[in-house]
Amino acid sequence: xxxxxxxxxxxxxxxxxxxxxxxxxxxxxxxxxxxxxxxxxxxxxxxxxxxxxxxxxxxxxxxxxxxxxxxxxxxxxxxxxxxxxxxxxxxxxxxxxxxxxxxxxxxxxxxxxxxxxxxxxxxxxxxxxxxxxxxxxxxxxxxxxxxxxxxxxxxxxxxxxxxxxxxxxxxxxxxxxxxxxxxxxxxxxxxxxxxxxxxxxxxxxxxxxxxxxxxxxxxxxxxxxxxxxxxxxxxxxxxxxxxxxxxxxxxxxxxxxxxxxxxxxxxxxxxxxxxxxxxxxxxxxxxxxxxxxxxxxxxxxxxxxxxxxxxxxxxxxx
Amino acid sequence: xxxxxxxxxxxxxxxxxxxxxxxxxxxxxxxxxxxxxxxxxxxxxxxxxxxxxxxxxxxxxxxxxxxxxxxxxxxxxxxxxxxxxxxxxxxxxxxxxxxxxxxxxxxxxxxxxxxxxxxxxxxxxxxxxxxxxxxxxxxxxxxxxxxxxxxxxxxxxxxxxxxxxxxxxxxxxxxxxxxxxxxxxxxxxxxxxxxxxxxxxxxxxxxxxxxxxxxxxxxxxxxxxxxxxxxxxxx
Numbered sequence: 001x002x003x004x005x006x007x008x009x010x011x012x013x014x015x016x017x018x019x020x021x022x023x024x025x026x027x028x029x030x031x032x033x034x035x036x037x038x039x040x041x042x043x044x045x046x047x048x049x050x051x052x053x054x055x056x057x058x059x060x061x062x063x064x065x066x067x068x069x070x071x072x073x074x075x076x077x078x079x080x081x082x083x084x085x086x087x088x089x090x091x092x093x094x095x096x097x098x099x100x101x102x103x104x105x106x107x108x109x110x111x112x113x114x115x116x117x118x119x120x121x122x123x124x125x126x127x128x129x130x131x132x133x134x135x136x137x138x139x140x141x142x143x144x145x146x147x148x149x150x151x152x153x154x155x156x157x158x159x160x161x162x163x164x165x166x167x168x169x170x171x172x173x174x175x176x177x178x179x180x181x182x183x184x185x186x187x188x189x190x191x192x193x194x195x196x197x198x199x200x201x202x203x204x205x206x207x208x209x210x211x212x213x214x215x216x217x218x219x220x221x222x223x224x225x226x227x228x229x230x231x232x233x234x235x236x237x238x239x240x241x242x243x244x245x246x247x248x249x250x251x252x253x254x255x256x257x258x259x260x261x262x263x264x265x266x267x268x269x270x271x272x273x274x275x276x277x278x279x280x281x282x283x284x285x286x287x288x289x290x291x292x293x294x295x296x297x298x299x300x301x302x303x304x305x306x307x308x309x310x311x312x313x314x315x316x317x318x
Numbered sequence: 319x320x321x322x323x324x325x326x327x328x329x330x331x332x333x334x335x336x337x338x339x340x341x342x343x344x345x346x347x348x349x350x351x352x353x354x355x356x357x358x359x360x361x362x363x364x365x366x367x368x369x370x371x372x373x374x375x376x377x378x379x380x381x382x383x384x385x386x387x388x389x390x391x392x393x394x395x396x397x398x399x400x401x402x403x404x405x406x407x408x409x410x411x412x413x414x415x416x417x418x419x420x421x422x423x424x425x426x427x428x429x430x431x432x433x434x435x436x437x438x439x440x441x442x443x444x445x446x447x448x449x450x451x452x453x454x455x456x457x458x459x460x461x462x463x464x465x466x467x468x469x470x471x472x473x474x475x476x477x478x479x480x481x482x483x484x485x486x487x488x489x490x491x492x493x494x495x496x497x498x499x500x501x502x503x504x505x506x507x508x509x510x511x512x513x514x515x516x517x518x519x520x521x522x523x524x525x526x527x528x529x530x531x532x533x534x535x536x537x538x539x540x541x542x543x544x545x546x547x548x549x550x551x552x553x
Contacts, residue, residue, distance in 0.1 A: 084495075086490075132497065133497075134495075134496070135497065136489065136497040137488075137497075151502075154504050155440040155441075158441060158504065159440055163507075164504040224495045225495060227492075231439075231442070
């Protein structure tokens with residue numbers, strides 16, 4: 001395996017990444033209860049579930065008990081848990097599906113493909129009884145969805161630059177173009193617009209937009225995802241071997257890139273007692289285990305979702 | 319409570335935000351008229367993993383005739399009755415020159431607004447979240463209801479004209495994960511810097527200035543006792 005993949009090559013592979021989905025209609029909303037044919041689709045990791053709704057609404061329309069429901073009445077659940085549609089499906093999969101993440105040596109354990117517990121990922125779609133306590137309601141024109149995406153883009157932009165002027169001064173065309181590029185999984189268009197927002201590679205981010213999702217406990221309330229976010233500068237003071245000696249060392253302070261292992265060790269010392277080796281838990285992004293030594297700015301520049309964020313899921317080991 | 323100068327105005331650190339919240343609670347607590355006069359029926363500091371400040375207001379709302387058909391029948395829980403009582407007290411405060419207020423039906427539609435002030439880990443300024451709940455009425459609680467009943471008329475045009483769907487978004491409360499409205503924080507930094515001088519703002523005054531800037535647009539007024547020059551004199 002090529003360990004020196006360029007950021008552009010990594011980004012391309014992530015945008016090419018797809019998750020096989022098997023979507024069934026909620027039995028309570030089907031004329032033939034649980035005998036409805038499932039809808040099977042290979043869905044891009046960087047996309048959002050609501051974009052499937054018009055096709056699903058059409059596919060399931062002969063079965064619907066309530067024929068008056070519209071596509072934006074649709075919402076998804078996994079094992080009874082309503083799925084937050086404002087997160088890209090790649091993150092939802094990493095959070096909920098329980099699939100063994102890929103490592104440098106291979107794809108989970110040997111028998112994971114065969115037992116097939118997580119592929120395809122089985123979701124349920126509902127077209128009524130919106131869970132108002134859990135999910136923000138969608139609208140016919142996709143404005144709520146677009147707004148959520150742009151808010152997230154703004155936050156990432158603010159962290160990278162210290163202002164949100166970049167995204168706010170983006171032309172209306174480019175601003176809606178960015179969302180369209182993600183919806184259409186159109187990487188060239190996406191890159192053209194996101195390059196307007198990103199500081200050039202020579203200029204480090206002010207802070208790195210990373211959110212860390214803690215493991216879900218089986219007995220916990222489904223809606224309350226535990227998310228850790230803190231200002232994360234890309235560079236930090238180099239740890240000197242002799243740091244215990246004198247603070248008034250004459251050597252000029254040097255900096256080194258902050259790694260994901262360092263961040264996890266600082267923010268979650270109980271789960272990550274070492275900054276170099278995963279002991280109790282491992283960080284997962286796009287279905288793969290992140291190397292603890294990966295610099296956080298490189299992670300975001302190569303592997304962020306369309307909104308500019310890297311959403312890292314913490315998975316317990318063993 | 320000691321008021322301290324801020325380390326990086328207009329930004330707040332989590333400690334400074336915590337201190338600012340406590341200062342506002344102290345001010346309100348030492349000022350008996352504040353809660354009724356400003357229409358704040360409750361003010362509560364919650365500090366679990368992070369600090370947040372919860373303020374509840376109950377507005378008596380005139381429902382347009384078309385919506386009034388949806389009036390809930392006379393089912394009335396105890397909690398609703400209490401809120402109703404608060405709302406009525408509020409109505410008396412507001413309209414004490416109106417003798418009719420005393421004999422009004424006690425089933426006026428009440429819109430309860432639960433505001434929640436939290437510190438944004440991205441923008442490092444406070445963000446105002448809020449949720450709507452009706453009493454004695456089965457009304458809408460979506461964004462259209464926010465603009466109809468919560469946003470004062472003079473702010474509507476201005477708020478609706480920005481962003482993808484206006485200056486108020488429908489998102490998720492950072493602690494509970496429940497759907498909640500919030501006022502966009504991305505312009506707060508610039509606006510705070512424009513109206514206040516970093517040297518003079520302390521943890522004791524930050525939230526009063528911020529509420530004046532952000533709160534008014536969604537009907538959250540600062541009770542005027544709280545902004546008296548030297549605060550209320552101790553009793």
